Amino acid sequence: MANFTTVKSRSSEVIAALRVSPIEGLALAEYSNGRTYLYSKVDRGALIDLLDRNCDSLGMFANRYLKAEGVNCVRV
Numbered sequence: 001m002a003n004f005t006t007v008k009s010r011s012s013e014v015i016a017a018l019r020v021s022p023i024e025g026l027a028l029a030e031y032s033n034g035r036t037y038l039y040s041k042v043d044r045g046a047l048i049d050l051l052d053r054n055c056d057s058l059g060m061f062a063n064r065y066l067k068a069e070g071v072n073c074v075r076v
Contacts, residue, residue, distance in 0.1 A: 002026050007050060007058070014059040022047035027066055028076075040072045 004019035004026070017030040020042075027039040027047065046065045055061050066073070 004028060005051060012058040015062060018058055018062075020047045020050065022051065029062060029066060036076050037066075038074050038076050039066045042066060042071055043068065 002021040002024050004021050007018040007020060012032075014032055015029055016032050019028040020026065022044050025040060025042045025044050025047070027042050028036065029039065030036045043065055046061075049055075050061060065071070
């Protein structure tokens with residue numbers, strides 16, 4: 001079972017909550033519309049940077065890394 005870390009809260013019109021597991025390359029995104037998706041094979045370096053640097057926009061992060069080629073997604 002993955003050990004997820006919650007990304008610190010920041011304003012986002014698209015993402016309500018984001019939890020990540022950099023070691024396993026996983027992200028669990030809850031969108032503002034209430035849907036939740038599990039992403040796998042996410043760039044581990046990008047997940048670590050997200051936790052370390054706290055990017056300005058979770059929506060931009062999602063578009064760049066969660067929707068990247070090779071990333072798997074399933075609605076949960």
